[in-house]
Amino acid sequence: MKSSSTTARINKITLLALWLLPLGFLMIFYFYPLSSILEVSFSRAEGGILSPFIEALSSQRIKYVLWFSIWQAALSTIFTLIIGLPGAYLFARYDFRGKSLLRSLTVIPFVLPTLVVAAAFNSLLGPGGWVNLALMKIFDFPNPPLQFVHTLYAILVAHIFYNTTIVLRMVGDFWSHIDPRLGQAAQVLGANRLQSMLRIAAPILAPVIITAALLVFIFNFTSFGVILVLGGPRYATLEVEIYYQTVSLFNLPLAAVLALLQLLCTLGLTILYTQLSARLSRPLVLRPRKYTQKKLTTWQSKLFTIIMVGILTTILITPLAALATRSVSRLNPEQSQLHESESRITLEYYRELTVNRRGSFFYVAPSTAIIVSLSYAAATVLFALLLGIPAAWALSQNQESKFNRAIDPILMLPLGTSAVTLGLGFIVALNQPPLDLRASVLLIPIAHTLVAFPFVVRSLAPPLQSIRPRLRQAAQVLGASPGQVVKYIDLPIIARAILVAAAFAFTISLGEFGATAMIARPEYPTIPIMIYRFISQPGALNYGQALSLSTILMLTTAISMLAIEQFRIADIGEF
Amino acid sequence: MNALTIHDIHKSFGDTKVLKGISFEVGLGESVAVLGPSGCGKSTLLYTIAGLETPDQGEILWDREPLAGIPAHRRDFGLMFQDFALFPHKNVYKNIAFGLEMGKYSKEDISRRVRETLELVGLPGFENRDVNSLSGGESQRVALARSLAPHPRLLMLDEPLGSLDRNLRERLVFDLKEILHKSGQTTIYVTHDQEEAFTISERVVIMNAGRLEQFDTPQNIYHHPTTVFAARFLGFNNFFQGEVLNSAEGTILKSLLGEIPINARLVGEVIVMLRPDSVYLDSRGSCKVGGVVSELFFRGGICRTTIIVNGETLTFEFNSKQDIPQPGEEVSLSYNPLESIQLFPKDG
Numbered sequence: 048m049k050s051s052s053t054t055a056r057i058n059k060i061t062l063l064a065l066w067l068l069p070l071g072f073l074m075i076f077y078f079y080p081l082s083s084i085l086e087v088s089f090s091r092a093e094g095g096i097l098s099p100f101i102e103a104l105s106s107q108r109i110k111y112v113l114w115f116s117i118w119q120a121a122l123s124t125i126f127t128l129i130i131g132l133p134g135a136y137l138f139a140r141y142d143f144r145g146k147s148l149l150r151s152l153t154v155i156p157f158v159l160p161t162l163v164v165a166a167a168f169n170s171l172l173g174p175g176g177w178v179n180l181a182l183m184k185i186f187d188f189p190n191p192p193l194q195f196v197h198t199l200y201a202i203l204v205a206h207i208f209y210n211t212t213i214v215l216r217m218v219g220d221f222w223s224h225i226d227p228r229l230g231q232a233a234q235v236l237g238a239n240r241l242q243s244m245l246r247i248a249a250p251i252l253a254p255v256i257i258t259a260a261l262l263v264f265i266f267n268f269t270s271f272g273v274i275l276v277l278g279g280p281r282y283a284t285l286e287v288e289i290y291y292q293t294v295s296l297f298n299l300p301l302a303a304v305l306a307l308l309q310l311l312c313t314l315g316l317t318i319l320y321t322q323l324s325a326r327l328s329r330p331l332v333l334r335p336r337k338y339t340q341k342k343l344t345t346w347q348s349k350l351f352t353i354i355m356v357g358i359l360t361t362i363l364i365t366p367l368a369a370l371a372t373r374s375v376s377r378l379n380p381e382q383s384q385l386h387e388s389e390s391r392i393t394l395e396y397y398r399e400l401t402v403n404r405r406g407s408f409f410y411v412a413p414s415t416a417i418i419v420s421l422s423y424a425a426a427t428v429l430f431a432l433l434l435g436i437p438a439a440w441a442l443s444q445n446q447e448s449k450f451n452r453a454i455d456p457i458l459m460l461p462l463g464t465s466a467v468t469l470g471l472g473f474i475v476a477l478n479q480p481p482l483d484l485r486a487s488v489l490l491i492p493i494a495h496t497l498v499a500f501p502f503v504v505r506s507l508a509p510p511l512q513s514i515r516p517r518l519r520q521a522a523q524v525l526g527a528s529p530g531q532v533v534k535y536i537d538l539p540i541i542a543r544a545i546l547v548a549a550a551f552a553f554t555i556s557l558g559e560f561g562a563t564a565m566i567a568r569p570e571y572p573t574i575p576i577m578i579y580r581f582i583s584q585p586g587a588l589n590y591g592q593a594l595s596l597s598t599i600l601m602l603t604t605a606i607s608m609l610a611i612e613q614f615r616i617a618d619i620g621e622f
Numbered sequence: 623m624n625a626l627t628i629h630d631i632h633k634s635f636g637d638t639k640v641l642k643g644i645s646f647e648v649g650l651g652e653s654v655a656v657l658g659p660s661g662c663g664k665s666t667l668l669y670t671i672a673g674l675e676t677p678d679q680g681e682i683l684w685d686r687e688p689l690a691g692i693p694a695h696r697r698d699f700g701l702m703f704q705d706f707a708l709f710p711h712k713n714v715y716k717n718i719a720f721g722l723e724m725g726k727y728s729k730e731d732i733s734r735r736v737r738e739t740l741e742l743v744g745l746p747g748f749e750n751r752d753v754n755s756l757s758g759g760e761s762q763r764v765a766l767a768r769s770l771a772p773h774p775r776l777l778m779l780d781e782p783l784g785s786l787d788r789n790l791r792e793r794l795v796f797d798l799k800e801i802l803h804k805s806g807q808t809t810i811y812v813t814h815d816q817e818e819a820f821t822i823s824e825r826v827v828i829m830n831a832g833r834l835e836q837f838d839t840p841q842n843i844y845h846h847p848t849t850v851f852a853a854r855f856l857g858f859n860n861f862f863q864g865e866v867l868n869s870a871e872g873t874i875l876k877s878l879l880g881e882i883p884i885n886a887r888l889v890g891e892v893i894v895m896l897r898p899d900s901v902y903l904d905s906r907g908s909c910k911v912g913g914v915v916s917e918l919f920f921r922g923g924i925c926r927t928t929i930i931v932n933g934e935t936l937t938f939e940f941n942s943k944q945d946i947p948q949p950g951e952e953v954s955l956s957y958n959p960l961e962s963i964q965l966f967p968k969d970g
Contacts, residue, residue: 228707231674234694235701236772237724246720250711342636 058444065441069434069458069500076493077461080472081310087475088303103304109288113308116284119199120267123206127263130207130358131214132256137355138215139222142342149356153212155605156363158551160558161272162578163604164205166597167366168277169196169582170373175590177369197279205273208362210263217259218252225251258323265316269309269463271561276582285309286561290467299471306468313463314456321455367601374594397595411572413596420557420574420600426492427499427556428549434496435503435548440537442504443511458504461497470494470565491573494562499552506548510541550611554604574600624686625650625808626671626776631680633663633670640666641677642832648776653802653809655819658829659855664812665704667829668778671810672701684775695724700774704781706765708753714740714764715749721772739767742801758786759794766798770805777802778810783818795821816856820844828852850966853895860936864894866965875963878932879911882959893966898938900962903946907956915947929953 103109138150156164170176172195179191186192195201225248233243271286283291285305292302343349375394438458442451461469473490522532560575567576574596581593626648633641640663648654656664669675671682673694682689689697700721709717715736722732740746743763756764762782769777782798783791799822802809811822819826820840828835828843828851835849847853850861864877866886875884877894886892901907913931925942928935938955940946947953957963 226705226707228703228705229709231669231694232701232703232707232709232768233720234674235672235697235699236721236768237695237698238720239693239695242724247709 062441062444065437066454069438072434072496072500073457073461076473077464077469077497080469080476081464083476084299084468084472085303085307088299091299098300100304102301103308109301109305112283112285112288112305115282116268119202119206119282119284120264120270123203123210123267124260124264126203127207127210127214128256128260130362131211131259132218133351133355134211134215134359135219135222137352138219139225140227140341141348141352143352145356149359150215151609153215153359153363154608155367155601156208157210157212158554158558158604158608159209160575160578160600160604161270161560162276162575162582163370163558163597163601164208164366165272165276166578166582166593167370167601168201168205168208170594171366171369172196172201175373175587177373196277197281199278199282201277202270202273202282204362205277206267206270208366209273210266211359211363213263213266214256214259217262218255221255222248222252254323258320261316261320261323265313265320265463268316269313269465271466276579285312286465286467289465290561290564293467293471302468302471306465309465310460310463314460317459317463318456321452321459325452325455367605370594370601371598374591374598411570411577413574413577413592416572416574416577416596417599419571423492423495423573424553424556426489427495428552430492430496431499431503431552432545432549434500435507435552436545438500439504439507439511442508459501462501466494466498466559466561467565469497470562473562473566488571490566491563492556494566495556495559496552498559498562499555502551502555503548506551507541507544510544511537547611550607554607557600557604624648625652625684626810627681627683627686628667628671629681629683631667631670631677631682633666633675633677640832641670643680644829644832644834645680646827646834646837648808648810651806651808652825653799653807653811653823654825654827655811655813655823656827656829657813657816657819657855659814661831662829663832664814664829665780668701668780668810668812671776672699672778673697674701698772698775700769700772700777702765702769702777702779702782704784706761706785708756708761708765708768710754712753713749714745714751714753714756717753717764718768718771721768725772735771736767739771742770742805743767744797759790762786762794766801770801770807774807776808776810778812780812781814782811783813783815791815791818798822828855830855847964848966850893850895853964853966858895858898860896860898860938862894862896862934864892864965866890866892875959875965878934879909882909882963884959884963884965886965888965888967891968893968895964895966896936896957897962897964898936901938901955901957903940903944903953903955905954905956907958907962909959910954910956912952912954915949915951915953917949918946929955931955 138146159167168176172178172193174191174196176195178195179193182188182192183190229247229251230243233247234240238246268284269286270284271290274282274284274287275290278287285308289302289305289309292298292305343352374397442454473494477490518536519532522536523529527535557573558575559573560579563573563576564579567573572580578593578596578600581589581596624647628647629645631641631644632639644663644667646654656667658664666675670677673689673692684697709720712720718736718739719732722735727735736749737746740748743766745760745763745767748760748764751760753761753764766779766782769779783794786794795818802822809823811819813819823840825837825839826843827837828849830851836843836847836852843852844856847856847858854861862878864875866873866875866884866889868889871883873884873886873889874881875886875892875894879894879896911931913929913936916928916930916935919926920942923942924939925946926937926939927946928937930936
């Protein structure tokens with residue numbers, strides 16, 4: 048029988064070994080490229096190392112960009128809460144037909160690539176989109192009346208589209224477990240509905256609402272593709288400005304300052320987020336859903352359900368449906384009328400994907416892009432799981448340790464770092480053996496893994512944390528070796544979580560755009576890059592091809608997520 | 623004078639009928655227990671009285687005024703939940719003060735009343751404690767204090783001792799009775815534990831699958847259960863079939879005990895119960911029957927004995943201080959039909 052101190056030491060060694068791989072990965076492929084690009088950028092600065100800082104601080108444009116990043120993120124977050132909170136209440140408290148389908152569908156926007164989202168909103172509200180076409184037909188306008196793309200509204204709506212599901216899930220799941228008896232106790236003690244909501248439900252929900260809002264804010268703050276494509280040239284967040292400074296102006300020092308600035312902001316927010324979400328595990332009497340959810344009996348609840356389902360469907364599903372239908376419709380806004388003689392449903396845009404119309408040397412068949420994307424995605428899943436599982440397992444041991452609490456925000460860092468800067472960092476840093484990966488096909492999966500890694504850890508850690516030590520002890524007493532305990536106790540429990548994490552990694556890789564835009568080789572583009580090429584060129588055929596490719600990507604993502612939803616352990620995990 | 627009157631309450635959830643016509647009343651200052659197995663509808667009954675559910679049919683009256691249409695937060699009733707439902711984000715003081723704050727008491731009055739109630743339940747000085755750190759017994763008392771503090775006209779307790787261990791339960795049930803009695807509180811106490819119900823209350827409602835089986839004092843119920851369910855719930859067994867016949871010598875009961883003279887209001891086929899606690903090992907009773915001892919269970923003061931009588935296994939409780947025949951031995955029993963035999967209609 049080993050002494051307890053030996054066992055503790057052995058566990059520490061195992062812990063260290065577990066952290067070796069993920070932390071090593073972060074060291075080599077995150078901190079090293081980041082510091083390289085910062086060093087290169089500042090060493091290029093004319094006038095010394097401080098001059099880009101001075102330039103940034105005195106530039107009106109930079110001040111505007113920073114301010115814009117903050118207030119559009121705040122505004123988007125507020126609107127997301129306005130839609131998401133009643134939706135969370137709907138999912139938390141009521142049980143109705145079609146509820147699980149609706150719930151599964153709401154996760155699709157979150158994992159959609161920004162290019163697809165841009166294309167979807169384009170096909171609904173753009174100059175050639177359904178709404179404009181309908182308005183032109185009904186009111187006989189010669190030109191599309193609704194200006195949506197390249198406005199602030201487009202940005203706000205796209206952000207709401209993306210992030211509502213975070214509120215629905217985080218707040219909704221938590222709310223669904225709150226004992227309804229608390230509200231009933233308040234009622235019996237004399238509180239009417241409003242007082243009960245304000246004095247009992249709101250204080251209990253406040254932590255999770257704030258945490259969800261913070262996460263939504265972080266995503267909005269670092270938004271790139273949405274601002275670039277839907278916002279247009281007038282609007283720029285920090286990330287967009289970094290891209291612009293790097294790619295168009297070659298002003299690397301300034302880009303580095305902005306990247307640093309963005310990093311500091313998101314680091315602060317991320318630390319706040321991890322602190323708050325740790326506090327969420329306060330002892331609370333949690334009831335299973337069977338007791339907390341009721342069927343729709345009163346007319347008020349039915350009306351509320353109909354309205355909320357309507358709003359959620361309109362915001363979250365309609366753009367996707369618009370995209371799919373638009374990709375098979377031959378409608379030309381310039382000609383402004385539908386041709387009765389021609390068939391309106393067409394697959395020509397899909398067929399066009401395989402045709403090299405201009406005999407271009409740089410033509411890449413979309414099938415190539417699809418294969419490329421899928422291969423990168425598969426590699427990303429492999430890497431992300433190889434790194435994420437040990438990290439999540441290590442996090443679940445001794446959860447209260449200071450090490451774990453410090454490590455948590457560090458693991459989330461890649462989420463908040465400028466993908467453009469990282470991409471550039473790869474090119475600059477990884478140019479010498481043994482790390483000469485510039486020409487390697489592994490480069491993009493590694494970049495994708497960096498982005499997917501936080502999601503994988505956050506999906507896996509909670510189920511692992513929830514395995515009671517008692518289960519492991521029982522197995523050991525019954526004769527299971529540590530390896531067998533892992534195999535027979537831990538793995539089955541987290542098997543489903545692994546599936547969910549794998550699906551996240553897969554869809555994130557499929558849709559990643561920022562870093563990929565920097566480091567992809569022109570003859571091996573990914574699907575989002577191809578979509579971007581099509582969407583930035585004029586002409587109905589290009590537009591149509593962008594839509595059809597987007598639809599393919601959307602369907603792939605949707606099917607993966609829907610399939611995974613069947614396996615998801617409800618109630619566990621943050622997403 | 624009846625404070626609360628429940629009349630013919632029916633309640634269904636979807637297709638399931640949970641309450642099937644319940645009627646009883648509670649006097650001012652009286653303690654009534656609602657006793658029944660899990661799932662019989664006791665909690666639904668409480669929630670309906672509290673106004674958290676609306677009955678499909680029937681009336682609830684307080685002081686002869688109907689309560690229909692008055693929402694829960696204006697009924698001035700107290701409800702103590704089975705798992706206490708203490709507000710986790712408030713400390714002990716704020717939990718207890720909640721009902722008083724809703725009732726718009728002044729700050730000094732609230733402070734005084736919270737202190738008073740904490741003393742009443744035996745937790746003086748607990749004002750600033752975090753409710754998540756309380757033990758089971760302390761949580762129960764805080765929950766009780768919270769429901770008592772606003773002086774409710776009627777206090778309802780839903781299995782308040784259910785989540786506590788046995789020793790604690792036994793101690794607290796007496797404390798509870800004293801507290802309720804001292805404050806003259808009109809109370810309805812719901813439980814599935816017969817001993818609790820009998821200790822705490824002056825009258826007991828026995829409920830089964832949404833129906834009221836019997837409503838009487840504990841003594842009457844114990845000595846004269848009116849339905850087979852009530853008798854079984856009280857722990858009695860020894861049920862078998864019999865027939866009441868009129869003969870030349872008067873009414874007799876024909877059963878596996880033979881033919882016994884009996885005073886019976888029922889005629890024809892009946893269910894017979896031989897009370898386990900009123901059978902003698904000697905011959906002092908007027909009727910005799912013999913059997914073979916099957917098993918003995920020593921239970922301290924009582925020895926529970928199963929005896930096979932005419933092919934039927936019956937259970938009896940004998941004072942363990944006497945000599946009881948061992949398993950396999952024959953035994954002669956005697957009893958007095960008046961105190962030992964109870965008859966129920968054929969369908970219970």
